[in-house]
Amino acid sequence: xxxxATAEIAMRVSALDWRRVGGQLDQHGSAVVPGxxxxxxxxxxxxxxxxxxxxxRIEMGRHGFGRGEYKYFAYP
Numbered sequence: 001x002x003x004x005a006t007a008e009i010a011m012r013v014s015a016l017d018w019r020r021v022g023g024q025l026d027q028h029g030s031a032v033v034p035g036x037x038x039x040x041x042x043x044x045x046x047x048x049x050x051x052x053x054x055x056x057r058i059e060m061g062r063h064g065f066g067r068g069e070y071k072y073f074a075y076p
Contacts, residue, residue, distance in 0.1 A: 012035065024031035047053050054071040061067055 055074040
């Protein structure tokens with residue numbers, strides 16, 4: 001990914017209404033992110049099977065949170 005592409009993504013992410021996104025996550029467990037193209041959604045979903053972009057993986061059942069798992073993206 002080029003520096004220009006990274007900067008453009010950073011600007012788009014910082015411009016999101018995070019209060020609204022957080023409210024949707026709290027209320028529904030998911031959120032609609034306006035301006036995200038279908039190809040970008042597919043690319044994000046495809047990343048889940050890779051290990052490199054993530055710093056940790058949480059198995060929910062192990063912690064008494066039900067079934068499934070989630071991952072935290074690596075810093076920054």
